[in-house]
Structures are given as structure tokens and as C-alpha cells.
Amino acid sequence: QSALTQPASVSGSPGQSITISCTGTSSDVGAYNYVSWYQQHPGKAPKLMIYDVSNRPSEISNRFSGSKSGNTASLTISGLQAEDEADYYCSSYTSSTTGVFGGGTRLTVL
Amino acid sequence: EVQLVESGGGLVQPGGSLKLSCVASGFTFSDSALHWVRQGSGKGLEWVGHVRSKANNYATSYAASVRGRCTISRDDSKNTAYLQMNSLKTEDTAVYYCTRLRRPFATWGMDIWGQGTTVTVSS
Numbered sequence: 001q002s003a004l005t006q007p008a009s010v011s012g013s014p015g016q017s018i019t020i021s022c023t024g025t026s027s028d029v030g031a032y033n034y035v036s037w038y039q040q041h042p043g044k045a046p047k048l049m050i051y052d053v054s055n056r057p058s059e060i061s062n063r064f065s066g067s068k069s070g071n072t073a074s075l076t077i078s079g080l081q082a083e084d085e086a087d088y089y090c091s092s093y094t095s096s097t098t099g100v101f102g103g104g105t106r107l108t109v110l
Numbered sequence: 111e112v113q114l115v116e117s118g119g120g121l122v123q124p125g126g127s128l129k130l131s132c133v134a135s136g137f138t139f140s141d142s143a144l145h146w147v148r149q150g151s152g153k154g155l156e157w158v159g160h161v162r163s164k165a166n167n168y169a170t171s172y173a174a175s176v177r178g179r180c181t182i183s184r185d186d187s188k189n190t191a192y193l194q195m196n197s198l199k200t201e202d203t204a205v206y207y208c209t210r211l212r213r214p215f216a217t218w219g220m221d222i223w224g225q226g227t228t229v230t231v232s233s
Binding site: 001003032034035036038040045046047048051052057089091092093096097098099100101102103104 | 145155160173
């Protein structure tokens with residue numbers, strides 16, 4: 001199972017919006033609506049931001065949203081804030097009943 | 111407080127074995143699927159495998175990179191999950207996280223993560 005493809009880095013200024021893509025295959029991202037997104041700050045454990053493509057845990061800001069089209073999922077962060085600077089990982093359930101993560105995207109808030 | 115606490119990491123020689131533990135508290139452990147995820151230094155997250163609940167027959171699944179070398183198990187009476195790793199390779203060096211599937215009958219999405227335990231495979 002190959003890792004999902006994410007851009008290595010994205011950046012944006014405070015208040016702007018950014019989108020991180022996550023490309024898989026018809027055996028993972030494209031097969032199910034079971035894509036999740038995680039935020040990880042340096043030295044910390046990952047934190048669930050989005051599950052099942054577009055659902056947010058109750059404690060997550062509505063500035064974070066998710067979507068999917070075909071084999072590509074996306075995470076959009078609107079109204080960028082300094083605290084959003086972190087690594088972001090997508091993840092998907094697969095048709096082999098396994099899981100797979102993306103390579104990660106470093107978000108820099110300029 | 112809902113939490114997961116991993117232990118058992120350390121330094122092991124290539125070809126050796128190690129058993130990691132993950133103790134849960136603050137939620138109904140027996141209803142939850144438990145996953146292991148690892149992260150090499152400066153690298154991304156890699157899903158290792160999972161063990162489902164008794165309601166799902168304690169089914170397990172593993173990443174291809176560890177299949178045949180790793181076994182995930184659980185003891186619901188101790189609120190503990192385990193990752194037994196054999197025939198360790200240098201590329202298994204990583205921080206290993208234990209994490210919980212967000213709801214008992216969800217399919218994906220892990221909401222509670224431990225702090226991680228470090229495994230170093232080196233001679």
C-alpha cells in the first residue's frame with residue numbers, strides 16, 4: 001500500500017485560506033468516504049481534525065473543512081492563524097482493510 | 111481523563127524482539143478498536159495495524175511492512191493493547207503511537223492518541 005500523495009509544503013498569510021490535497025487511488029481515497037485529517041505540532045501527538053471526509057469533531061474550529069472528489073481529498077483552512085502552523089496528514093481506510101497515511105504537509109503561516 | 115499511555119520502547123539489536131504496551135483509561139476500552147501508528151525521526155506517520163473489539167471478533171490487520179513480524183493483541187480485563195514486534199529491522203526505528211478509533215462501530219478516524227514510545231533498532 002503506497003502512501004497517499006500530499007504536497008510537501010504550503011504557506012499562507014494570517015487571515016487567508018489554504019487547501020491541502022491528498023491523492024490516493026480507487027482502492028483507498030476513491031473507494032470510501034473514510035478519509036481523516038490530522039494536525040501535528042512538533043514533538044506532539046497527532047490530533048484528529050476531520051473524519052469521514054468532511055466531519056469535524058465538536059472541539060475543532062469550523063475554520064477547518066474537508067472534501068473529496070474522486071481519488072483526491074482536500075483539507076481547507078480558512079482565516080489562517082499563527083497556531084495553525086503545523087504538519088498535516090491525511091489518512092484513508094483501504095479496500096484491504098488496512099490504513100494508509102499521506103506523506104504529510106508542512107503548513108507555514110507567513 | 112480519557113487517555114492512552116504507551117510503554118515498552120527501548121534499544122534493541124537488529125533481529126531482536128520487543129513488546130509494546132498501551133494502557134487505556136477514561137473510556138470503555140473493550141468497545142474500542144485500537145491502532146498502532148509509527149513515525150520515524152523527521153518522517154511522516156505510518157499505520158502499523160489494529161485490533162478490533164470483541165464484538166468484531168478481535169480481528170486484526172497489519173501494514174505490509176510489518177505483516178508476519180508483528181502481532182497486535184489486547185487484554186480487555188487490563189484495559190491494555192499490545193504490539194509484539196519480532197525480527198526487528200533498523201527501519202523499524204520510530205516513535206510508536208497507540209490510538210483509538212473514534213467510535214466503537216466507526217470505520218476510520220482516530221481521536222485519542224498516546225504520547226508515544228520510542229523504539230530504536232541498532233547494533
